Amino acid sequence: MANSTFDPQSLKYNDAGLIPAIAQDSLSGEVLMMAWMNTESLARTLETGQVTYWSRSRQAFWAKGATSGHVQRLVELRFDCDRDCILMQVTQVGAACHTGRRSCFYTAVEEGQEVEKMKPLED
Amino acid sequence: MANSTFDPQSLKYNDAGLIPAIAQDSLSGEVLMMAWMNTESLARTLETGQVTYWSRSRQAFWAKGATSGHVQRLVELRFDCDRDCILMQVTQVGAACHTGRRSCFYTAVEEGQEVEKMKPLED
Numbered sequence: 001m002a003n004s005t006f007d008p009q010s011l012k013y014n015d016a017g018l019i020p021a022i023a024q025d026s027l028s029g030e031v032l033m034m035a036w037m038n039t040e041s042l043a044r045t046l047e048t049g050q051v052t053y054w055s056r057s058r059q060a061f062w063a064k065g066a067t068s069g070h071v072q073r074l075v076e077l078r079f080d081c082d083r084d085c086i087l088m089q090v091t092q093v094g095a096a097c098h099t100g101r102r103s104c105f106y107t108a109v110e111e112g113q114e115v116e117k118m119k120p121l122e123d
Numbered sequence: 124m125a126n127s128t129f130d131p132q133s134l135k136y137n138d139a140g141l142i143p144a145i146a147q148d149s150l151s152g153e154v155l156m157m158a159w160m161n162t163e164s165l166a167r168t169l170e171t172g173q174v175t176y177w178s179r180s181r182q183a184f185w186a187k188g189a190t191s192g193h194v195q196r197l198v199e200l201r202f203d204c205d206r207d208c209i210l211m212q213v214t215q216v217g218a219a220c221h222t223g224r225r226s227c228f229y230t231a232v233e234e235g236q237e238v239e240k241m242k243p244l245e246d
Contacts, residue, residue, distance in 0.1 A: 003236040020143055022154060029152025031145060034208045046232065078240070080227035081220050085157045087228040097204050104203035105210040109169065113126040117201070 008042045012084040018054060019086060023096065026075040026089035032096035033104040035062070037086065049074045051090055070094040095121050131165045135207040141177060142209060146219065149198040149212035155219035156227040158185070160209065172197045174213055193217040218244050 013019050018036040025032055035053040037045070041061055044052040051072035055062040065071030075089040097104040100120030108115045136142050141159040148155055158176040160168070164184055167175045174195035178185040188194030198212040220227040223243030231238045 003238050006232045006235055006237045020157065022145055022157065024154060031147060031154065031210050034143065034145065034203065046235075076231055076233075078228040078231045080157065081222055081224075081229070082227070085227075087154050099204055101204075104205070104208075105201040106204070108199055108201045109129045110199075112129055112169075114129045115126050 008039045008046070010083065011039075011042070011079055011086070012082065013038065016056075018056070019084060021051075021053065021086040021088060023051060023072055023088050023090045023092070025092055027091075030103055031105060032072075032090070032092055032102070042086070045074055045088075046077065051088060065093060068094070070096065072096070131162045131169070133206065134162075134165070134202055134209070135205065136161065139179075141179070142207060144174075144176065144209040144211060146174065146195055146211050146213045146215070148215055150214075153226055154228060155195075155213070155215055155225070165209070168197055168211075169200065174211060188216060191217070193219065195219070 011019055017038050020034055021037045022034045023032045024030065036056060038054045041052045041054045051064045051074055053062040053064060071093050072090040075091060078087045079085065095102055101118045102121060103118065106116060106118035108117050134142055140161050143157055144160045145157045146155045147153065159179060161177045164175045164177045174187045174197055176185040176187060194216050195213040198214060201210045202208065218225055224241050225244060226241065229239060229241035231240050
């Protein structure tokens, strides 16, 4: 199959112009977080190699780690068969989660109970 | 921290009553797909151990693999810090993707080009 030029606008965005983007640790395979991108944050991510989301709460670009130092460097970017979800392999510095945990997915459901599976990283 | 009882309604759903759910191969760590759930599909998934999404196109429950046989058995279910995204470790039978590929994330963006990284599984 011949490759074709990628256009960020060719992906499918929701009514708010956003697409979910999953960040996965490129070494461990751990899923770190899911956040949202618009066409411009996707373009910035590809151009700079620094993962940049769109913050729905702040309605602003969110260059991951710009204030915390917990940057995500892009290793590989893929999208799915429906072109409506992004998966990124990243190199994560420190904690991906604002709670100080490596991953945002630290709560499991076990036998009907919420169970915390991960502690915040030591500084 | 004391554990607390999990209530599917305690998660945060969008205006359509849906929450994104990521399926990850529990053995390889490969991210297989992302689809959507409502409270009832989440409850069914936990009760039956068979991953059940909500199909936005068909507006119906989507017991993964019910027709194709490519079922997803739930190994572990987690949710994120904002309680607005689900991550599942699953045992995937065959292809997760409707194209016959193991994962829906088979297209990478490399130097501005779309590159297919995965072929459909052999039957």
